[in-house]
Amino acid sequence: MMFVQFTLSLRNVEDLLHELGVDVCHESVKLWADRFGSMFSGKIRVKRASYMRKHAQWQWHPDEVFVKINGVQHYLWCAVNHG
Numbered sequence: 001m002m003f004v005q006f007t008l009s010l011r012n013v014e015d016l017l018h019e020l021g022v023d024v025c026h027e028s029v030k031l032w033a034d035r036f037g038s039m040f041s042g043k044i045r046v047k048r049a050s051y052m053r054k055h056a057q058w059q060w061h062p063d064e065v066f067v068k069i070n071g072v073q074h075y076l077w078c079a080v081n082h083g
Contacts, residue, residue, distance in 0.1 A: 010029050013029045
């Protein structure tokens with residue numbers, strides 16, 4: 001399951017909606033996310049990509065590091081936006 005900006009559990013979303021006065025079960029939130037989540041994320045992804053392509057300096061660079069954990073070496077990386 002994917003949420004736009006923050007990783008929220010179904011119960012977190014249920015609590016947030018309850019604070020806004022919307023009484024809904026977490027199962028309803030799951031059904032809604034399964035039905036409409038990919039549509040919303042797809043539209044957001046397309047808009048973000050088209051906006052970023054307009055800027056000439058839009059580039060992604062990997063930030064990478066090797067870390068030794070319990071004697072085993074691991075490779076960690078993260079994509080960093082240059083802007």
